[in-house]
Amino acid sequence: LLTSRLYHEKVVEHYDNPRNVGSFDKDDPTVGTGLVGSPACGDVMKLQIKVDENTGKIVDTCFKTFGCGSAIASSSVATEWIKGRQMEEVLTIKNSDIAKHLSLPPVKLHCSMLAEDAIKAAVKDYQKKKAKREDNNSSPP
Numbered sequence: 609l610l611t612s613r614l615y616h617e618k619v620v621e622h623y624d625n626p627r628n629v630g631s632f633d634k635d636d637p638t639v640g641t642g643l644v645g646s647p648a649c650g651d652v653m654k655l656q657i658k659v660d661e662n663t664g665k666i667v668d669t670c671f672k673t674f675g676c677g678s679a680i681a682s683s684s685v686a687t688e689w690i691k692g693r694q695m696e697e698v699l700t701i702k703n704s705d706i707a708k709h710l711s712l713p714p715v716k717l718h719c720s721m722l723a724e725d726a727i728k729a730a731v732k733d734y735q736k737k738k739a740k741r742e743d744n745n746s747s748p749p
C-alpha cells in the first residue's frame with residue numbers, strides 16, 4: 609500500500625482509528641474551541657476542550673480535522689495527550705513533540721503545527737469566555 613510506504617505506522621494507526629473525533633457545543637461555558645488553518649495547504653483543524661471550572665483540568669476533548677493523514681493523526685495524538693491535564697500544562701506541548709512521536713517527515717511538520725496551534729487556541733478561547741463571564745458578574749446591576 610502506498611500509504612504504508614509514505615507514512616509511519618503510528619500515523620496510519622491514528623488515521624485509521626482516530627481518537628476523540630467529535631464536536632462539543634461551542635456555546636457551552638465549559639468548552640474552549642480552537643479553530644486553525646494551515647497557510648501552507650489550506651487544511652483546517654478544530655480542537656475543543658471541556659474544562660472543570662474549579663480545577664482548570666481538561667476533562668474531555670474532541671476534534672474534527674479537514675486535512676491530510678498527518679494532520680488527522682496529529683490531532684488524534686494531541687487529544688490523547690491533553691485529556692486529563694491542566695490547561696497550563698498542555699500549553700507546553702510542541703508540534704515537534706507530536707511530529708517526533710509520529711515520525712513525521714520534514715515536509716509534514718506544518719501538519720503537527722496545526723495541532724499545537726489548535727491546543728493553544730482552544731485554551732485561549734476558554735479563558736476569554738471565562739474572563740468575560742467574570743466581568744459580567746462583577747459589573748454593577
Ligand code: FES
Pocket residue numbers: 618622685688709
Ligand atoms: Fe497514540 Fe502515541 S501512538 S499517542
Ligand code: FES
Pocket residue numbers: 646648649650651675676677678679716718719722
Ligand atoms: Fe496540510 Fe498536512 S498537508 S495539514
